[in-house]
Amino acid sequence: MNDAPNCHRSLDREPTAANAPVPIWLIVFTLVLGFLGAVYFDHHSGGGDAKVYAPYNSATELAAVQPKDAGAALAAHGKSVYENVCGICHGSDGLGKPGQAPPLAASEWVAKDLTTLARVPLAGLNGPIQVAGKEWNLAMAPMGAGLSDADLAAVLTYLRTAWGNQSSAVSEADMKAARAAISGNAPSAAALAKMTPGERGHEVFKKYGCFQCHGPEGKGGVTNPNAKTAELVPSLIYVADGYNQAELIAFISRGERVIPRLNPNGPEPPHFMPKWNGIVTTNELSDLAEFLFSLKPKGEKLDF
Ligand code: HEC
Numbered sequence: 001m002n003d004a005p006n007c008h009r010s011l012d013r014e015p016t017a018a019n020a021p022v023p024i025w026l027i028v029f030t031l032v033l034g035f036l037g038a039v040y041f042d043h044h045s046g047g048g049d050a051k052v053y054a055p056y057n058s059a060t061e062l063a064a065v066q067p068k069d070a071g072a073a074l075a076a077h078g079k080s081v082y083e084n085v086c087g088i089c090h091g092s093d094g095l096g097k098p099g100q101a102p103p104l105a106a107s108e109w110v111a112k113d114l115t116t117l118a119r120v121p122l123a124g125l126n127g128p129i130q131v132a133g134k135e136w137n138l139a140m141a142p143m144g145a146g147l148s149d150a151d152l153a154a155v156l157t158y159l160r161t162a163w164g165n166q167s168s169a170v171s172e173a174d175m176k177a178a179r180a181a182i183s184g185n186a187p188s189a190a191a192l193a194k195m196t197p198g199e200r201g202h203e204v205f206k207k208y209g210c211f212q213c214h215g216p217e218g219k220g221g222v223t224n225p226n227a228k229t230a231e232l233v234p235s236l237i238y239v240a241d242g243y244n245q246a247e248l249i250a251f252i253s254r255g256e257r258v259i260p261r262l263n264p265n266g267p268e269p270p271h272f273m274p275k276w277n278g279i280v281t282t283n284e285l286s287d288l289a290e291f292l293f294s295l296k297p298k299g300e301k302l303d304f
Pocket residue numbers: 082085086087088089090100101102103104107108109110117120121125126127128129131136137138139140141143144155159274
């Protein structure tokens with residue numbers, strides 16, 4: 001058995017490093033590797049932006065998947081609340097409608113301090129008021145009284161940043177503080193719990209400003225020029241004769257956008273019955289129905 005044949009050679013002389021040239025294939029291989037590296041870098045580095053990593057290839061692509069900044073996300077949610085609750089009167093373009101609702105675009109009201117602005121959706125507004133140099137003398141019910149602080153903050157932020165408006169965003173915390181300042185005399189949850197359904201319904205009637213159109217205690221409406229109902233928003237004291245509870249709740253929920261005209265060729269009556277679905281809660285609606293039924297004068301019968 002011949003073991004370690006190389007040992008013989010090592011005995012002959014000291015090993016030396018040969019002075020061989022670098023093989024050409026190695027140079028080519030290195031250059032190709034460098035080139036491929038550069039190509040890869042070009043495609044995956046986001047143009048050298050230190051914030052861009054795989055799997056994203058560019059700053060634009062990365063930006064598309066980032067959460068939008070808080071204000072933009074708030075305004076996007078606010079737009080949907082606006083379309084659902086406010087747009088029917090003020091218009092998707094924020095320009096308002098003649099004889100129906102003033103504009104919100106370029107309105108000084110939208111730029112006012114938050115307590116003043118938030119009072120409009122929370123407590124309603126009765127003219128006369130000035131908006132962008134014109135006088136309006138209508139009534140807005142507290143269409144936002146049933147919205148959460150988060151929804152109100154979003155919708156007011158939308159108002160303040162859409163259509164060229166440039167006021168500061170409203171946070172949920174700002175809105176919470178403004179609501180506390182505005183609805184100081186609303187009954188507490190504990191007080192509400194001690195009330196009868198009819199008494200709670202009376203609070204609901206006040207909370208959503210039904211009285212602004214139907215009069216205090218629903219006893220007589222405000223004038224509604226060219227409305228078939230005696231040019232008045234109707235009183236509500238006899239609804240017990242016209243509706244059962246389910247019908248009444250259904251009517252209040254869907255509202256009545258088009259009010260029959262006294263003179264068919266005359267102008268559209270300015271006040272219509274808002275759609276309360278999604279604003280007044282289900283429990284509030286049944287309490288409200290109890291309250292409205294209780295308005296009928298005792299022992300009285302209608303003669304037709
Ligand atoms: C049923 C119709 C109606 C709806 C719905 C409505 N508004 Fe109004 N709004 C009005 C009317 C009418 C006025 C003017 C009241 C007056 O003349 O005093 C008004 C006035 C305003 C004003 C002050 C004046 C201005 O144009 O800047 C603001 C702010 C406002 N509304 C915000 C809202 C917001 C926010 C919502 C949704 C939460 C909303 N409104 C929903 C009818 C409506």
